[in-house]
Amino acid sequence: MIVAQNLTKHYRKKIAVEDISFKVETGKVTGFLGPNGAGKSTTMRLMLGLDSGQGKTTFDDKPLAAYTQPSKIVGILLEAKAFHPTRSAQNHLGILAAAGGIPSSRVLEVLDIVGLADVAKKGPGKFSLGMAQRLGIAAAILGQPKYLLLDEPANGLDPEGIAWLRSFIKDYAAQGNAVFVSSHLLSEMSQMADNIVVIGKGKLIASTSVADMLAGNGHASVTVRSSDSAKLEAVLKQQSFTYSKQSGSFQVNGVKTDDIGKAAFTAGVPILELAGHNTSLEEAFLEITSGAQEYKAHTAHTDSKAKKGKS
Amino acid sequence: MIAQIKSEFKKLLTIRSTYVFLLFCLAADILFAFYVEGFRVTNFVNDPGKLAEQSRSAFQSLGLLIALVGMLLITHEYRYNTIMYTITAARSRAQVFFAKFIVVTVFTVVASLLFAALAPLLTIIGLQIHGTDMVAQSFPYLDILWHGLLFSWAYSIFALIVAFIVRSQVGAIVSFILVPGIGESLLTLLLKDNSKYLPFTSLNQIWMKTDTQTTVITVLAYAVVGSLVALLLFQKRDAN
Incomplete structure (x- = not known):
């Protein structure tokens, strides 16, 4: 397991990363x-000792420098x-x-x-971004390491x-290894990650499983229908659930x-439909990082309003 | 540490610029030692120190090119960001530093010896082709060897120190060329006799026959202190 503890890095007065702690479990992405x-990149560099800062990272209880x-x-x-x-x-390899x-x-x-055997003897200067990423992945797995730290590996693929x-x-993770991967492709992340670490403005926002993050998000909902709507509503009220009525x-x-x-079964309410609607990882991500964005673009609407205001 | 040294040698030998610089050195040897001093000019055939001078000239004039090869071994790492692989593959940054130090030293010794030995040979060949014989030559091997190797090694180590401190490829090369050329020339106006204690001025005085002990101590002091400063900065600074 990788354990990152109290990682902190300041550039003069600007906080790059502050007091970030999390774990990366083996057998999981x-x-x-x-x-x-x-x-994100600063955190990864701190974990590897490439940047100077506070805090420590251990790989199976030992710092990286302790390995020969x-x-x-x-x-x-x-x-x-x-x-x-x-x-x-x-x-290069x-x-x-x-x-x-x-x-x-x-x-x-x-x-x-990684599918680059045919260009093994070529200089990678003219490689496309996707080929360069594949070469980077080849470099990462060269030593068959237990841990992989990948920063935006899907870029350009x-x-x-x-x-x-x-x-x-x-x-790779299923073979008992651990993969710690950053990505902006949230749909990809939702398909491959078991756990998620979310940071914003250099601070830890969440460190949880993907399932818990989606379920715990305010947008997750359940549709329930019964032949006895009145009794079902009474159960929902009794359990203090937040609900809204929709045609039937x-x-x-x-x-x-x-x-x-469980609540309906205990109350003896017949259920005709019970369906969960999980929010997407993107919705969950946007909700928990709202207010933690360092650089925020204006929408086309606000941009045109700003232009009107100026003229 | 052995793994790091092997890796650094591979870096040096799998890059085009190393061979380009070595070709420049060979071309310079052929142009000056073979053609200018051997084949074309026969005025100095009566000089018994001609071949020794060719060897000294090779050490002195090719030192810069050989030092630049060592400098690129460091600055390329920062330019192309391979430094992150180099550092994470080693147990400590000190290992990386000393591996580069050793590889630069070995490369400098081998390359400068090669071209310093080649220069008098090329002059002899040039004269032979021209059909001219020289007077008997005096060749103080040991004297040329230790002066030449100390000069080349110190020059390369100064380049390595500059590379570790500056890190930017262009910045390091410009500094390495400008500091001795312009910087020390201006300081010489201020320091007058004491300018012999400046790093590159003292380095050039290795070839003078006067005050050798002071010169050697000054050069070694700069090499040791400079290396320690470079090592300290390499260990403390972010690797980018």
Whole structure:
């Protein structure tokens, strides 16, 4: 397990990251979300000791510096195009393999895994962003590390690449490893992450499971219908649920189907329909990060109003 | 540490610029030692120190190019952000620093010895082709060797220190060329006789026959103190 404790980083008077603590469990994919400028990359760099700051991060109870071969513990992808443009992809990985004490035979293996075997001898300077990301992923998995830290790995990937990445990350975690991945693609994140860490303006907003985040969001609701609407409404009132009437059914907010099912069963109310409507991760994310956005764009509507105001 | 040294050697040898700079060195040796001093000019065939001078010139004139190769070993890491891989693969930043220090030292010694040995050979070949014989030559091997190696090594270490402190590729190269050229020239006007204690001025005095001990101590002091400052900054600063 990765345990990050009290990570803090200030740039003069500006807070980049403040007192962030969370855990990344093995066997799971942990998504790392936050608006632009929230401090995601800084947090990852602090975890790896690339930036100076306060707090500590342990990997299986030990700091990264305590391992003789750190590349076999953590694989990283913090920036897509982190390579010399004229050094071949194979040589680039060969250098990383040598530094990590990894056999050079592994280089061709990982190039094959990420689908870059055909361009192994080419300089990556002319690689597309998607190919560069694949090379970055190859570098990350070179030492078959237990932990992967990936910063926006899906950037620039085509739909096929994204689908490959999703299944790769899920499989990697399922093998008893842990993947900590930041992404702006919330729909992707909802499909692959088990847990979520959300930060905003450098501070921790939430560290929870995706299921709990969606269920705990105010927009999650349950539709329930009974042949005895009056009795069902009485049960909902009795349980102090927040609900609204809709043609022949009730929409109950902020509860799970289980809660309503149990209450109706206990009261002997016949149920004809019981359906949960979870909110999307995007809605949940926008709700919990509202007010924590460092950079906020104006909508077209407010922009045109501003222009009118000026003229 | 061995893994880091292996990796640094691979970095040095898998990059085009290393070979471009080595080709420049070879071209300079061919142009000056073979053509200008050997094949074309035969005025100095009666000089018994001609070949020794070729060797000294090679150490002195190619030191900058060899030092720049070492400098790129550091600045490329920051320019292309591979420094994050380098640091996270090692147990400590000190390991990375010393690995680069060792690789730059080995490269400098090998490359400068190669071109310093090649220069007198090329002059002999040039003269032979021209059909001219030289007078018997005196070649003080040991004297040239230790002066030349100290000069080349210190020059490369100064470049490494500048690279670790400045980090930006353009900034480091410009500083490395401007400081000795303009900076120390201006300081010499102020310091007068004491200018011999300036880093690059003392480095050039290695070739003078006077006050050798002071010169060597000054150069080594700059190399040691500069390296410690560079190491400290490398350990404390953010890796970007």
